[in-house]
Amino acid sequence: MKKLNWKKILINTAWVLSLVGVLVLLGASIRQKSNKKIKGVVVEIKGAEKHMFIDEQDVLQIVNDPAPVTGRPMRGVKLRKLEELVKKNPWVNNAEMFFDNQYHLQVSILEREPIARIFETNGQSYYIDTAMNKMPLSTKLTARIPVFTGFPATKKIDTSLMQSVIQLSTLINADSFLTAQIAQIDIVQQHQFEMIPVIGDHLIVFGDASDAADKLKRLKAFYQAAWLQHGMNTYKIISLEYKGQVVGVKDVIKNVIKNVPPENNIPIQIPLTSKRNTL
Known part of the structure; x- marks a missing residue:
C-alpha cells in the first residue's frame, strides 16, 4: 500500500482553506459595500x-x-x-x-454629434449624424451646420441620398469659409444639389455628390477670383457640374473657366461669345 504524503496534503488543504477564507471575506465586503447608501x-x-x-x-x-x-x-x-x-x-x-x-x-x-439638418418634403425637420441616426430639434439651441431641403418623405430612407448628404456636410463643416457662405442646399431630382449662398444673388448648381471635394475647391477658387474682380453679384448661376470647370452665367452670357486652381491665382477663362468677357 502506497504511503500517504501528509505534508503535501496539509499544504494543499491550507491553500484551499485560505482561498475559501478570501472568498468569504470578499463576499462579505461586497455585501457590506452594496448596503452603503449612494452619496x-x-x-x-x-x-x-x-x-x-x-x-x-x-x-x-x-x-x-x-x-x-x-x-x-x-x-x-x-x-x-x-x-x-x-x-x-x-x-x-x-x-x-x-x-x-x-x-x-x-x-x-x-x-451624438449632428452633422446636418434635414427638411423633408412633408415639412418634417430633424438632425442626422454620420451614422444616419435621426435626432429631434431642440429648444436649447440650433446647430450651425448645413441645411438640406427637399429630402423625399418616404417610409424607407434613401440611404444613397443620405450618404451623399453626409459626404457634403462633412466637407462643408470642415471649411470655415464654406460653412459661413452656404446658407442652404436644395435637393432636386435624381440626387442633384443646388446651393443658396449667404452673400451674392446667385444659384450654385452643384450636380450630384461625385467629386464633391474637387467641386467645392473649384467653387472657392472661383469666389476668390470673382470677388476680387467684380464682386459677388456679377453672376446669376455658378455651375460645378462639369469636370475641371466652373461655368459662370451672367444673364445669357457664359464664361467657361477651365482648370480652376485651388490657390488664389486668376483662373484661365475661355469665352463662348465673340467678345471677350472678363470676370
Whole structure:
C-alpha cells in the first residue's frame, strides 16, 4: 500500500482553506459595500465638441425617475437597466455607469454629434449624424451646420441620398469659409444639389455628390477670383457640374473657366461669345 504524503496534503488543504477564507471575506465586503447608501451622482458628457443637446440636468432627470438615487442603497440600483433607460434618449450614443470608492454613481455619456439638418418634403425637420441616426430639434439651441431641403418623405430612407448628404456636410463643416457662405442646399431630382449662398444673388448648381471635394475647391477658387474682380453679384448661376470647370452665367452670357486652381491665382477663362468677357 502506497504511503500517504501528509505534508503535501496539509499544504494543499491550507491553500484551499485560505482561498475559501478570501472568498468569504470578499463576499462579505461586497455585501457590506452594496448596503452603503449612494452619496451623489456625477455626470460626464463627451462627444459634443460644438453643441450640447443633452446636459447634466437631462441625465439626472432620467436617473432620478421615479425617485432620487441619492440616499438609496447601492444594491437597490440596477446599473444595466439604468444605462438602457438613458440610451433611449435620441441624443445619447452610449451610456456607462459604475459606483466609485466614495459611493458616488458615476455616469459617463457619449453624445451624438449632428452633422446636418434635414427638411423633408412633408415639412418634417430633424438632425442626422454620420451614422444616419435621426435626432429631434431642440429648444436649447440650433446647430450651425448645413441645411438640406427637399429630402423625399418616404417610409424607407434613401440611404444613397443620405450618404451623399453626409459626404457634403462633412466637407462643408470642415471649411470655415464654406460653412459661413452656404446658407442652404436644395435637393432636386435624381440626387442633384443646388446651393443658396449667404452673400451674392446667385444659384450654385452643384450636380450630384461625385467629386464633391474637387467641386467645392473649384467653387472657392472661383469666389476668390470673382470677388476680387467684380464682386459677388456679377453672376446669376455658378455651375460645378462639369469636370475641371466652373461655368459662370451672367444673364445669357457664359464664361467657361477651365482648370480652376485651388490657390488664389486668376483662373484661365475661355469665352463662348465673340467678345471677350472678363470676370
